[in-house]
Amino acid sequence: MTEDFFCDALPGTGGRESLGAQAVVLRGFALPRAAELLADIGRIEQISPFRHMLTPGGLPMSVALTNCGLLGWTSDRHGYRYTRIDPQTGQPWPAMPEAFLQLARAAAQETGFDAFEPDACLVNRYLPGSRLSLHQDRDELDFSAPIVSVSLGVPAVFLFGGLRRSDKATRIPLLHGDVVVWGGVDRLRYHGVLPLKEQQHPLLGRQRVNFTFRKAA
Numbered sequence: 001m002t003e004d005f006f007c008d009a010l011p012g013t014g015g016r017e018s019l020g021a022q023a024v025v026l027r028g029f030a031l032p033r034a035a036e037l038l039a040d041i042g043r044i045e046q047i048s049p050f051r052h053m054l055t056p057g058g059l060p061m062s063v064a065l066t067n068c069g070l071l072g073w074t075s076d077r078h079g080y081r082y083t084r085i086d087p088q089t090g091q092p093w094p095a096m097p098e099a100f101l102q103l104a105r106a107a108a109q110e111t112g113f114d115a116f117e118p119d120a121c122l123v124n125r126y127l128p129g130s131r132l133s134l135h136q137d138r139d140e141l142d143f144s145a146p147i148v149s150v151s152l153g154v155p156a157v158f159l160f161g162g163l164r165r166s167d168k169a170t171r172i173p174l175l176h177g178d179v180v181v182w183g184g185v186d187r188l189r190y191h192g193v194l195p196l197k198e199q200q201h202p203l204l205g206r207q208r209v210n211f212t213f214r215k216a217a
């Protein structure tokens, strides 16, 4: 009993941790595909480089981002929205690689969300000090599809709160290969990432890369 409990609770052991009725951490779920995912990110950034977008308040985000898929999430002084064209290159966002799609579908399926067809994948790059303040993912048209979030590289502390900004947030360490899925009654939970610590990862150096799959349209 005790042994099983620890097995489930320890990061990187393939366990599953519940964060809510329809929110789950799948430990190490992306590990078998990590090398392929990283090679794909290399191709994506050749087409649409990582950049620091401005918040509607006019400040550059500490996280650098790019996108793949039909729709890409963007931010500027006018607000947040999804676009088909990368505003920096004037070209469509790079296509979503097959490995990304398969992983997102498999993670959704695993957590009870059948037939997840993401049309958007936001790729965030964190360096030491980069953070993401508490927010809801609510720029999508249809909240019936879940969010699938994949972490690679240096560990980070993920904050998972409630439906109100003031609700207490749980702190969850996310390691290389971990996947978080939230949807249904948990779809609009506030979440964020604490400032990244200075650490080294064998594949990614000082970086953490997170990709978030959404059905935006």
Ligand code: SIN
Residues within 6 Å of the ligand: 122, 124, 132, 149, 151, 158, 191, 192, 193, 210, 212
């Ligand atoms: C996000 O909410 O867009 C990203 C979360 C993360 O980096 O883990």
Ligand code: FE2
Residues within 6 Å of the ligand: 135, 136, 137, 191
């Ligand atoms: Fe988010």
